[in-house]
Amino acid sequence: MGVTVAVHSSKGGTGKTCIATNIAALLSYKGYNVCLLDMDLKGPSLSALFNLYPKRWFNDYLDDKCDIENIFIDLSPQLKTKGRFIIGSSNPDIVAVRKIFDVNRNWQAKALKLLLDAKKSIFMNGTDILILDTGAGIEFESVNAIAVADLVLSVIIPNKISYFSTEQIVKGVYMMLEKKCYLIENMSSVYNLSENKEILGIPVIVSIPCICDILSNDCTNPVSLTNPNHIFTQSIKKICSTIEEYMYDK
């Protein structure tokens, strides 16, 4: 069975989607079959980012209207990656997003089971690495993603609010679910690839500086593929190595 990685953060706008997307792109470039799934049903990003309009959304799968395999669009021909790079998008339409706010606990319990089934099917169809782009904070969708993940990458930005809220989530969610987790410090004032740093007792894989050309990058062509020497790409490479190490240890 392959490995499932959830990219999460305690607060919004920390760079989860940007990092998840680039990790997925780089790993598929290296030859892994990668599946990137938009678990941020209350604030979907991947459809807009990659201009994807699939016949079936991840929402349809959770509503029992289709199989998980029906939602994926394969970007490997377009991005010319060696491995397969499939993306499952959540529906960004306001009606669909509002609907997520109306579902009850039972629906979320069933969503968790469906997510476990989806994982099985995704790995059976040849995916090596499943990457879950989650919404920020403690939402049902995010915690469901964390619950089914093998590895949690939590993105932290260097300010008091982020540290404080990450600490709550580390203790109250990651530890409770006994997840292997790493921090990624993003929008940092320093660039640090090598130093063994820990925050809140959790290893920091990398500190990525604030880089203005990342902010405006539309990601249709992820930086990690177009610009291999970019500081951001170097940081993504380090994160990918950590995932690979985890895979081989498993």
Add this chain to the structure above:
Amino acid sequence: MRNDQIEAMSEKQILQEILEVLVCIDKKIDYMVSKNTTIPETRRMYRNEMLSSGLDVMTLLSLPEHLRTTVKVLFEKGSATAEDISKITRKERAVESGYLNQLVRMGYVNKYRRGRKVYFSITDDK
């Protein structure tokens, strides 16, 4: 048991005593469930409100640690016997069996028989 007897016991002994009583109660309830004896009211409530729903992740986070650990292993395994789970949690089989049956009564876990073995699962499929 008399008060003076209890006072003479260590905390560990008291816990052991409680555990034995609980395992005994558990066995009786299982016996009743297998014989389809109706346990009035409470059972009906669980059936209507919980059995169909299963376990959501926020409830999972609020479970006491011992039950959470059991559920987590069950999530990883899909379905398992009490013995399978006890090997991973390194607890006694009877203890895990107790936890699992408690989770069944709470409506979070399904229980079914395959051959001579009793399996537990989070999902409905057998």
